[in-house]
Amino acid sequence: xxxxxxxxxxxxxxxxxxxxxxxxxxxxxxxxxxxxxxxxxxxxxxxxxxxxxxxxxxxxxxxxxxxxxxxxxxxxxxxxxxxxxxxxxxxxxxxxxxxxxxxxxxxxxxxxxxxxxxxxxxxxxxxxxxxxxxxxxxxxxxxxxxxxxxxxxxxxxxxxxxxxxxxxxxxxxxxxxxxxxxxxxxxxxxxxxxxxxxxxxxxxxxxxxxxxxxxxxxxxxxxxxxxxxxxxxxxxxxxxxxxxxxxxxxxxxxxxxxxxxxxxxxxxxxxxxxxxxxxxxxxxxxxxxxxxxxxxxxxxxxxxxxxxxxxxxxxxxxxxxxxxxxxxxxxxxxxxxxxxxx
Ligand code: F6P
Numbered sequence: 026x027x028x029x030x031x032x033x034x035x036x037x038x039x040x041x042x043x044x045x046x047x048x049x050x051x052x053x054x055x056x057x058x059x060x061x062x063x064x065x066x067x068x069x070x071x072x073x074x075x076x077x078x079x080x081x082x083x084x085x086x087x088x089x090x091x092x093x094x095x096x097x098x099x100x101x102x103x104x105x106x107x108x109x110x111x112x113x114x115x116x117x118x119x120x121x122x123x124x125x126x127x128x129x130x131x132x133x134x135x136x137x138x139x140x141x142x143x144x145x146x147x148x149x150x151x152x153x154x155x156x157x158x159x160x161x162x163x164x165x166x167x168x169x170x171x172x173x174x175x176x177x178x179x180x181x182x183x184x185x186x187x188x189x190x191x192x193x194x195x196x197x198x199x200x201x202x203x204x205x206x207x208x209x210x211x212x213x214x215x216x217x218x219x220x221x222x223x224x225x226x227x228x229x230x231x232x233x234x235x236x237x238x239x240x241x242x243x244x245x246x247x248x249x250x251x252x253x254x255x256x257x258x259x260x261x262x263x264x265x266x267x268x269x270x271x272x273x274x275x276x277x278x279x280x281x282x283x284x285x286x287x288x289x290x291x292x293x294x295x296x297x298x299x300x301x302x303x304x305x306x307x308x309x310x311x312x313x314x315x316x317x318x319x320x321x322x323x324x325x326x327x328x329x330x331x332x333x334x335x336x337x338x339x340x341x342x343x344x345x346x347x348x349x350x351x352x353x354x355x356x357x358x359x360x361x362x363x364x365x366x367x
Contacts (some may be wrong), residue, residue, distance in 0.1 A: 028121040029059045031075065035066025035099070035131030039151050039163020041313040043086040043093055045126060048317030050083045056325055061118060064200045066127065067134055068099035075118060079246075087310060090303050096127075100266035103132060108138075113303035115142060122324045126162070127261025129155065130267040132332065134241075136345040139330040145320045146332035146345050151301055154198035156351035157343040158334035162316065165309040167194075167300045169294040172297050179242060186239040187292070188230060188283050192276030194293040195246045196269070199355055201300075202246035203363060207364035212241045212367035215279070217257070218355040226279070227287045229367050239317055241367075245279055247272040247335060273297075292321050315340050 030053050030085050034042050055250055060078040063069035076082075087177045101107035115123070122143040128150035135144035148155040151167035171193055182189040191200040191211070199216025206214035215221045215231050230241045248257050260273030276293035286290040305313070312335060319333035319340050332348040334341055 027057055027059045029061050029119055030122040030321070031061045031063050031115070031118065031120040031254045032078075032094070032126065033063035033066050033069060033123065033131075034096050034126045034129040034149070036096060037150060037301060037347065038091050038096045038299050039149060040090040040166040040303055041162045041309040042126060042149055042243040043083075043089050044094060044305060044313035045147060045149070045162055045311040045317035046078070047083040048076050048088055048126060048169055049066070050080070052318045053324075054080070054171075056321065058070040058121075058321075059121060059128060062094045063123070065095040066131060067101050067111065068097040069094075069112050069178070071099060071101055071104065071107045072110075073114045073117065088304050090305065098130065098265045098267060100130065102137065103242065103266045111138075112141065124320045124330065128152065128161070132345060136330075136349045139345065143324075143329040145323045145329060146348065147316045147320050148332065148334060148348070151199045151201060152195045153197070154353050155193055155198045155332075155334075155348055155350050156353040157336055158332070159338065160312050160335050162309065162313045163301070163305075165269055165312065166303065166305045167201055167308050168208070170303060171201060171205035171296060172208040174294075174304070175205060175211060175242060175244065178294060179210065180239045182242060182292075185206075186289075187279070188241045188243065188289045188291040190243045190245055190280040190283070190291065190293040192245050192247055192273070193247060194296070194300050196257055196272060197248045198353070199246045199249070200353075202244050202249075203355065203360060206244035206361050207359070207366065209244070210242065210344045210366070211244040213243040214360075214363045215243065215245040215249040216355065216360065217246055217250060219360065220250050220252035222252045223286055226283065230283070230289060233367060239274040243279065243283070245275050247275055249275060272293050297328075323341070
């Protein structure tokens with residue numbers, strides 16, 4: 026009887042997940058496994074919603090954004106009796122192992138279940154904040170998307186001689202904002218890792234004005250914090266199943282303050298969920314394929330409790346505990362470079 030591998034996609038989606046699912050199916054079926062798609066992340070294992078993937082069901086999906094399996098932010102550890110349900114369903118479905126594709130939260134669940142469930146993780150998040158992996162699936166596409174948006178906002182900001190504050194996702198990580206800001210030629214980049222001050226922001230805008238540049242682009246990561254210990258700007262106090270509040274609104278706050286303090290006509294644009302949509306870049310698809318194949322190889326080799334990663338440019342594996350519990354530091358050298366570019 027063929028062994029079965031379950032695969033789930035949880036947390037915030039992105040654009041190259043389907044490329045990973047297709048690669049997982051092709052590699053695993055070539056080794057004689059059956060692949061069971063679990064619907065809507067961990068919710069599917071709590072409720073027992075699954076469907077067997079076939080060559081047909083993963084055909085033509087490499088260029089489709091989102092995830093054919095659906096996603097949710099369900100945390101079985103936060104729902105009474107759900108962890109037991111997950112274990113029961115894994116038994117009932119006779120799953121030999123599972124592959125979890127997602128960020129810290131989704132992969133954190135399988136990390137906690139190590140020793141009881143044979144699992145392998147794959148990093149997937151536009152935040153690209155998973156330790157020991159240079160890339161998470163979805164990041165490269167989001168980076169290009171945000172860069173394109175900055176380009177588009179540049180022209181109207183220039184024409185109207187305004188300041189534009191562009192709010193970028195990333196939760197507590199500034200990797201997306203920093204890199205897209207540099208690629209898009211932003212004049213000021215605010216990231217959660219470095220508290221900001223209005224004096225510093227206005228100094229750059231004033232300096233540009235003196236040089237005859239009467240427009241400026243500020244890229245603000247949604248999780249950036251002002252110096253002086255103030256909190257992040259949140260959209261809703263309500264927390265999700267993993268305890269996260271919804272960030273959002275920093276762009277508007279900063280825009281108002283720039284207008285008030287600097288007397289510059291200022292607008293803000295929150296790129297929101299646009300950042301997670303669309304067709305994946307070629308590079309993102311290749312990353313997804315490589316991580317998908319690696320995850321199946323890890324199962325074949327019995328390397329459970331591990332995550333497939335790209336570290337130092339090479340596909341490898343790292344313990345889930347390390348990947349999930351350690352922080353991924355921001356590249357401060359790159360941040361310092363970004364401060365010169367205005
Ligand atoms: O973690 C990915 C992410 O896009 C974050 O950057 C953002 O803060 C969050 O998800 C938004 O979550 P939701 O889609 O649940 O609003």
